[in-house]
Amino acid sequence: MTTTAGFVFDRDTTSEQVGEHAFGLTLSDRWTTFIGTSNGGYLLASCLQALRRELPQPDLLSASAHFLRPGSPGPARITTEIARVGRRTATGQATLLRDDREILRVLATFTDLAAADGPTLVRGEPPVLPPPEQCFDPADSYSSKPPSLFERVEIRMPEVPGFWHGEPGGTTSAAFWMRLADGRAADPIALACLVDAAAPIVFDLGVSGSATIELTVHIRKRPAPGWLACRVSTNYLMDGFHEEDFEIWDSTGVLVAQSRQLAIVST
């Protein structure tokens, strides 16, 4: 059993138990977005870390989060509730509050992914990417200091979408590498953070912001250490609402996370 307690991700997502089903933490300013709010994946991971302590199964399997208000660095509370503990899966709920206002409400089901033993048939392929060292860090294209999120999460792209240098290019999909910057290997809860950690690809359509309404992530396998190959796409922007689909494949070419979020753009 290795410990990850020394890594930034764990320090910043781990809360202190302050009562029955009640946790306190300070939301860190190390995971902020272009508009200074806390990254949604970081908020989700913080909720999941608290919930994991209350459920017997070790691995996140599926989490569904409804984002109610923007989150920001500072003191916060998490309350949890256990819905069902079964032999194979356990489901609970977590709510994140800031100044007693609900920021995020999450339902999540945990399991032991190592114990899964049913049939396998895979009809998809990981993205084909040049090695990370031949790719670009999109934050280098950004005209001012990138938000702190991009000091926590490293991204390497074969082509940097135009919006990164102020010229939206109209792309609605991308593939790239991603990992936690300080070398911490991803686990299921870190994957739930990372599916929301790239800038929304819809930015390349020239919109100025996108706020997540709902995000669901399914963890398909415990990830192997190393760079993660990611694929993002938005196919339907309709009346300002859009989905964003995100896949993460690990360094052994296995799909480890699938997510979809529904978001609304600001123009």
Added chain:
Amino acid sequence: MTTTAGFVFDRDTTSEQVGEHAFGLTLSDRWTTFIGTSNGGYLLASCLQALRRELPQPDLLSASAHFLRPGSPGPARITTEIARVGRRTATGQATLLRDDREILRVLATFTDLAAADGPTLVRGEPPVLPPPEQCFDPADSYSSKPPSLFERVEIRMPEVPGFWHGEPGGTTSAAFWMRLADGRAADPIALACLVDAAAPIVFDLGVSGSATIELTVHIRKRPAPGWLACRVSTNYLMDGFHEEDFEIWDSTGVLVAQSRQLAIVST
């Protein structure tokens, strides 16, 4: 304002308010699956009908459901909780109980879809299908009496996957028509039922059952009346877990619902 109160869908999903945030209903035996349990989409729609009565916005936008135990016909309770009511969206929670045991827990966000007015860019197409009258009713291929769900929901397929006649053909995607059988036009909550109303396409891989763990549905537009064109696919069956993606397009060629569920097969 038209009323849909006379239709089976509405009679069977509408509960009676029995207290503050408390509703009672009898789960109907008219929505059962191959194994005699209540269809998950029917259970979800029942929860959403109760929740809609407590929120000011008229249209379901996004619902995330974690399925905790199989549901079955008979007396049930629904409890609701309001998480946030905002100007543009409102979010609440519903829990379905049978014999005081939790069957289903749902988070859902509602909005007024008619008031949405942001940008639109669509990168996908509806499935291309022959007219419904040139397609087949898969229930006709089934060797015994089909489950009651298929008396409520009409399906017309250009090609019927082999599992319907006992010979799984290995397909992992399909496109077909669907509508409520008694002529009731679909609305956002009916769409949330319909995304789970076709038999799981994973049956064509020869598995004997599939139990939903989580289902999220996003409603993208109020649907026009008429036949709905649907597309289903499962690309990743891994260690017994699989996703199922489902799209519904209305009779005017507009994407009206997108869902993904995570499920586990029995073999």
